[in-house]
Amino acid sequence: MRISKFLTVTIVTTAILLAGDVKGEVLIKKAKHNGLIAIPADKSELMKLIDKKKNITPERVKLGRQLFFDTRLSLDKTISCNTCHLLDQGGDDNVPVAIGHKGRENPHHINSPTVYNSVFFERQFWDGRSPDVEDQAKGPMVADVEMNITPQEAEKRIKAIPEYVKSFQKAYGKDVKITFGKIASTIGIFERTLVTPSRYDDFLNGDLKALTEAEQDGLALFIETGCTACHVGIALGGKMQPFDLSSGFEHNDIGDFKGNENGMIKAPSLRNISQTSPYFHNGTVINLIDAIKTMGKVQLLVDISDEEAKRIEIFLKSLEGRKPDTSAPKLP
Ligand code: HEC
Ligand code: HEC
Incomplete structure (x- = not known):
């Protein structure tokens, strides 16, 4: 009896773990398919x-x-x-x-x-x-x-x-x-050399345990919501993009910046985003949740609920990377 109970528990646990692994692998594929690229783990690749x-x-x-x-x-x-x-x-x-x-x-x-x-x-x-x-x-x-x-x-x-x-x-x-x-x-x-690999990169590079369930869920939602239309590539940003497709950016009146000659603005990298508040070109949004909801409204023309924004935020926080030595050097 004991042994069969043990076996059942083992089989069920293994099945759950495997299902988790499969889910993780599917998510990695999906992320790459949508243009997300990890910082290479290999030094010479980097x-x-x-x-x-x-x-x-x-x-x-x-x-x-x-x-x-x-x-x-x-x-x-x-x-x-x-x-x-x-x-x-x-x-x-x-x-x-x-x-x-x-x-x-x-x-x-x-x-x-x-x-x-x-x-x-x-x-x-x-x-x-x-x-x-x-x-x-x-x-x-x-x-x-x-x-x-x-x-x-x-x-x-x-x-x-x-x-x-x-x-x-x-x-x-x-x-x-x-x-x-x-x-x-x-x-x-x-x-x-100021490159900051994170747990998100470890995950995309195949370490399925590097992101928690909640972070993986947030990554999936980030992709499904359409954020990867602009926040893609290795930086999750860095390309010129249109801004304020809805003309509903509440802080348009702060400063006179209107982007390049075509009205395009560089999509900022989302790496270390939890450390770079306040947000947007004119620094008018302090809270990351508000920035995520603003993006839904002005870029994707969708209403992102508080609950969804929270889930995306959990993912974005996992982009906090490992920094190179940040101390001030001795100057001549
Ligand atoms: C007074 C504050 C200030 C100082 C000092 C300063 N920067 Fe900046 N930096 C800014 C601002 C503001 C921008 C954005 C300007 C713009 O886009 O027109 C910027 C943009 C940049 C960017 C572009 C990043 C991006 O996302 O496009 C880099 C790289 C950069 N600075 C490096 C430097 C370097 C190197 C120095 C020293 C030689 C320096 N900055 C000094 C404020 C500063
Ligand atoms: C159509 C392109 C596009 C889409 C889609 C898009 N963004 Fe952005 N994002 C931008 C641009 C461009 C900016 C810079 C706008 C500005 O500051 O004027 C930006 C800024 C941001 C910022 C502030 C970054 C900073 O450093 O100030 C965050 C956070 C952000 N986006 C997250 C998201 C999330 C989350 C989604 C999906 C819900 C998303 N974005 C969808 C283009 C886009």
Whole structure:
């Protein structure tokens, strides 16, 4: 008797576990079919994706990291990239509107996006005006509402610091010209390494236990609701998309940003989204549940219930990734 009871329990448990595994495998297929892509677990696969031009070396990453944290690249020496893109948080600043040189707010009421995983975006900036992180990095240094320095002054300051000169030579050879472009592209090379694999990636890469039942349910709902029409690829975003198809975005009157020449806005990555409130280009939505419901209303023209939004949120939270070392480096 005992033994047969034991057997029954074992068979039933195994069946349930197998059913769970099958469900998980079906969900992985469905996710991939809908354009979701995991960050590769394999280091060399990942390098192929983030280093197409084969520019990444440990020396350049180390130097780029220092420059990213160096406030001397702003006119009054108080602001660095890390001021608005805090690496020990979500890679942004958690305020609605970016605050730069002399405490000035972005005049278009633009919210700082995260720098994490931006290497995966097709375009940089909310309006996609820059093609990659190396090019992008020039913008904030010279922007009068951000770091407000001239290219000449940035070059002059870096060249005046012997340790930096040595590091540039180590990174690029002794004939290197320390130009503004080189400073920016070195920061960009560092940013290429700001990739945050999460349990969601582990799941897509085949570890069926990496996401809980509730997170898997949320992922399924995320796909079924249609979010993957825009939040796809490795970043779950990063491509130019139409915004506010319903013309019902409640905060349209905050700031004057209207996207690119076609009214398209870059769909932000949803990785680490639980750490990058407030949301949207003008930083007007604080709560993630509200952001999810807003997306339903303005992008998909569907009413997402509180209960459904909660389920999607549970999934989105699983996108919180493992960060590379976020500590401030020692500066020369
Ligand atoms: C004063 C705050 C501030 C500073 C300082 C700053 N940024 Fe930004 N960053 C922003 C804002 C705001 C945007 C969005 C601007 C836009 O889209 O027009 C942005 C956009 C970006 C993006 C594009 C991300 C995306 O989703 O498209 C990257 C990458 C980036 N910044 C990197 C940097 C680097 C590198 C530095 C230092 C050289 C820097 N930022 C300095 C506020 C700042
Ligand atoms: C038609 C394309 C499209 C669809 C479909 C879509 N989104 Fe978005 N999403 C965007 C764009 C574009 C933005 C940026 C809009 C802005 O800030 O002006 C955005 C912004 C967001 C944000 C805020 C991100 C941030 O960093 O500020 C969240 C969260 C979000 N979407 C989640 C979702 C969810 C969940 C769904 C499905 C219910 C969804 N989106 C469906 C295009 C889309």
